[in-house]
Amino acid sequence: MTDESTSARDENLPRKERERLMRRSEILAAAFNVFGEKGFERATLDEIAERAEFGKGTLYNYFSSKEDLFAAAFQRLLDDFRAIADEVCGQDLTVRECLTEYTMRSVAYYREHYAFCHTAMQEHYRRSVEDGSDTRKDHQKNVDYTIEPLARCLDLGMESGQVRKADPWTYAHIFVGLIDHFYLQLTREQLPDSEKDMRQQVDTLITVFCDGIAAKEKDGRH
Amino acid sequence: MTDESTSARDENLPRKERERLMRRSEILAAAFNVFGEKGFERATLDEIAERAEFGKGTLYNYFSSKEDLFAAAFQRLLDDFRAIADEVCGQDLTVRECLTEYTMRSVAYYREHYAFCHTAMQEHYRRSVEDGSDTRKDHQKNVDYTIEPLARCLDLGMESGQVRKADPWTYAHIFVGLIDHFYLQLTREQLPDSEKDMRQQVDTLITVFCDGIAAKEKDGRH
DNA sequence: TCACAGCATGACCATCGAGTCATCATACGA
DNA sequence: TCGTATGATGACTCGATGGTCATGCTGTGA
Numbered sequence A, B: 001m002t003d004e005s006t007s008a009r010d011e012n013l014p015r016k017e018r019e020r021l022m023r024r025s026e027i028l029a030a031a032f033n034v035f036g037e038k039g040f041e042r043a044t045l046d047e048i049a050e051r052a053e054f055g056k057g058t059l060y061n062y063f064s065s066k067e068d069l070f071a072a073a074f075q076r077l078l079d080d081f082r083a084i085a086d087e088v089c090g091q092d093l094t095v096r097e098c099l100t101e102y103t104m105r106s107v108a109y110y111r112e113h114y115a116f117c118h119t120a121m122q123e124h125y126r127r128s129v130e131d132g133s134d135t136r137k138d139h140q141k142n143v144d145y146t147i148e149p150l151a152r153c154l155d156l157g158m159e160s161g162q163v164r165k166a167d168p169w170t171y172a173h174i175f176v177g178l179i180d181h182f183y184l185q186l187t188r189e190q191l192p193d194s195e196k197d198m199r200q201q202v203d204t205l206i207t208v209f210c211d212g213i214a215a216k217e218k219d220g221r222h
Numbered sequence C: 001t002c003a004c005a006g007c008a009t010g011a012c013c014a015t016c017g018a019g020t021c022a023t024c025a026t027a028c029g030a
Numbered sequence D: 001t002c003g004t005a006t007g008a009t010g011a012c013t014c015g016a017t018g019g020t021c022a023t024g025c026t027g028t029g030a
Helices: A003-010 A015-042 A045-053 A056-062 A068-088 A095-112 A113-130 A135-159 A168-187 A195-213 B002-012 B015-041 B045-052 B056-062 B064-092 B094-111 B114-129 B135-157 B168-187 B195-213
Strands: none
Touching: A003 B114, A003 B135, A015 A056, A015 A068, A015 A113, A015 B015, A045 A056, A045 B056, A056 B195, A068 A095, A068 A113, A068 A135, A068 B064, A095 A113, A095 A135, A095 A195, A095 B002, A113 A168, A113 B114, A113 B195, A135 A168, A168 A195, B002 B064, B015 B045, B015 B056, B015 B114, B045 B056, B045 B064, B064 B094, B064 B114, B064 B135, B094 B114, B094 B135, B135 B168, B168 B195
16 A cells, blocks of 8 residues: 555556556555455445545446455555565665564554554455365465565575575564564554654564574674 | 353253253354354354254344344353353462463363454454444453453462562463463464473463562572 | 547445244143 | 243345446547
8 A cells, every 4th residue: 555556566657557557546545444444344335435536336447346356455465565575675784684674664564554454364364264275375375475575585694694594484484473473562552652662672573583593603692 | 152151050040041041052152153154244143043953033032133142152252261260260279370270271262262262352353443432441341351360369379479569460461461372373273282282382381471470589599 | 529438427236134023833821 | 621921933124235237428539
């Protein structure tokens, strides 16, 4: 739902196309809000259309069904997280800086789109148990997509000697587990508001992780 | 949903009454399953009735609405947790034994009724944000009800010098936060199956907590 | 200015499910 | 055995909502 995620993709398209994407994006934004507030079932297409300032029929010019609209919103969520990882890892940072930055930004994103993140996780879970598919595998695939750049970053860190040699994906998953900690705090509204306090907390967590994965040295200094 | 929670309340009632409670309990059990599998909105009274082997109309002789049925199921959940706390704290145990036993049993309960616990938390959350009431306060009231015996147990521990003097409710809440750790693992299907391994994990966690709240002594021994 | 393509629209339809109630089965007391 | 009360039942009602489509509007190019 970041503006960048919209405009970045539009750049040099004919106006018609750009406008169409714009409208699609507005519908998606409304869907984010309504799905977030009401959950999938209680959200109505009428309300989403009204919020987006379109008629209901218009929605069907952009999405084939309520389910499809939800899937698109969910995909947007994944893309946004992936974009954060891409951007952070694209800069020339140490592994530690990378992880810190990623954590700060993704928690900020969580906070901003808290309601939809919540609904998305619920519905995703419900869907994966519904049709008997393996929950974990499906979920894992999505998580992997969003953090792939982090895994690559860790891999590079291993080659450059910053990080202990191991499977980078394993470390990436452990890292995500640690971030969940913040997500939980968010749910309980226990997260500090100020950027400074937040950075302090993130730093504590990153220290634990970085010490845990740091290349072993003889001096063992923290 | 424990059998005890049903029969314990029935003891010496006239047969009519007992049967009525029994049937109510069966409906509640079906509701646990269907709400758990489908979530509140997707669950239908037809299915709940079918599972309970009653006609749909019969449900309305026991509960006034779908909402009411859900509320009753939710209350049953709280009562069951409360019953665990009551029973554990009723025995003559040290604080540490109490907490260990409570953890083992509540995690076992979580595991058995995982789906409904999940749905219940989701819906409870949704409801509390819906009507603008304060989420945290409402949620806290329910949590407090279920762990009240634990708070009392901690309070006694303080008087008998086992536990550092402080607000027992604060400690009780911290303790619940720690248990959440297991709940999360459960969600990810990462919890050990064997009783022995489980007890091992619980012990680790309890040690952290007990060391943290132990009355301060000069020798400072772990 | 006109014709046409593309798109927005909301009235309409079909489905679904919560909740009702007339009816029927059963138990029990007279 | 009969009459009554209690309670189970599922066909039915009715509102809500996902999805459709005939209509009309707007912008563009001739």
